[in-house]
Amino acid sequence: MSRAEDKHGGVSEDHVLEDRLLQDAEAAFFAIHAQDARTVVPATVLATGGETMGKRVGLETPRSAATADPAHAADPAHAADPAHATDPAHATDPAHATDPAHATDPAHAADPAHSGDAAHSADPAESSVRSGGASGSAAPLTSAAPLNWSVHYHARMLSWVLKLEPEAGLALRLAAMAQHLGRYLHPRGDFPEGRAGYLAWRAHAAARQAEAAEDILARLGCPSAVRTRVRSLLLKENLAHDAEVQTLEDAACLVFFELELEALSHKHDQAKLERVLRKTWKKMSGRGRREAQSIAVVRSPEISRVLRNCPVAEESFDV
Incomplete structure (x- = not known):
């Protein structure tokens, strides 16, 4: 409609x-x-x-x-x-x-x-x-x-x-x-x-x-x-x-995961990558985080591993 x-x-x-x-x-x-x-x-x-x-x-x-x-x-x-x-x-x-x-x-x-x-x-x-x-x-x-x-x-x-x-x-x-x-x-x-x-x-x-x-x-x-x-x-x-x-x-964070994160994983060492991921994660709602984990499962086992250790639902707008 x-x-x-x-x-x-x-x-x-x-x-x-x-x-x-x-x-x-x-x-x-x-x-x-x-x-x-x-x-x-x-x-x-x-x-x-x-x-x-x-x-x-x-x-x-x-x-x-x-x-x-x-x-x-x-x-x-x-x-x-x-x-x-x-x-x-x-x-x-x-x-x-x-x-x-x-x-x-x-x-x-x-x-x-x-x-x-x-x-x-x-x-x-x-x-x-x-x-x-x-x-x-x-x-x-x-x-x-x-x-x-x-x-x-x-x-x-x-x-x-x-x-x-x-x-x-x-x-x-x-x-x-x-x-x-x-x-x-x-x-x-x-x-x-x-x-x-x-x-x-x-x-x-x-x-x-x-x-x-x-x-x-x-x-x-x-x-x-x-x-x-x-x-x-x-x-x-x-x-x-x-x-x-x-x-x-x-x-914005999900598009970052789609278009830029994989290249960053090849450009930076593990410690820097984890810092970037955690800073991005802090800005996201629980709903956004679940979508990000779905992207990571398909795109990068390394990124998916890091995200599994990050909390999913902390934000006020979690659904």
Whole structure:
């Protein structure tokens, strides 16, 4: 059932507006994620079920790549123009791709007039994400093409949020789409080494993602109260006492387990790996921890062994 359809089969105007906002926000955030030059190899990615960001969020029918840009979707002549969708000059124009203002301003990238959606839809990495989807079971993805890192990361974020909380509200869904929005524009290497530098980088990236998300949502006509709530979720405010913040944090930790932990296990010694695992574990609810253990059983016997020695249910939001 669509979020716009009530239990009696009727349509709520509020839900119709909410669904439209979700679609437009998905397109705007996707335009930023798709500019990340990093990729992830499908063979190392575990699909664990739920929606992907390449589908209409909370709705029944998939979105096509051709309607990813709100401006394109709103302009039938523009959206249907095959020359625009396949114009290699547009997709590969160095001036367009490397313009500092365009490349480093998330709000600019998400502006319907500047999203460069034609170039994105021509990218095989993007296409493999948007045309695919998780199967609902723990199985390797089958696409041979590398996946755009940020696009896939946010597909997994949304997937996990919806698995943990199938009735997730508007603000939580929007926050899942915007988690680490444009973080690739703020490299860790731009900050000093050591814990102080790491914390400064985290604080800077978090503030910028929240600002960018709030600005984009304002442009899309998102109500002020929803924008404020999305910002609070992205900044992980009141984590110990807010169930939605905890769900978002659980999802972020689970995507970390899926996409990054195995590489860390080869990069660091046992002691460092255990420290990373325990720090991540402390941030998770019991529900999130059980999901993490399920991932570890499939992915890494070593990680699974460490997690077996970690407590499962300590958090307030254990279910």
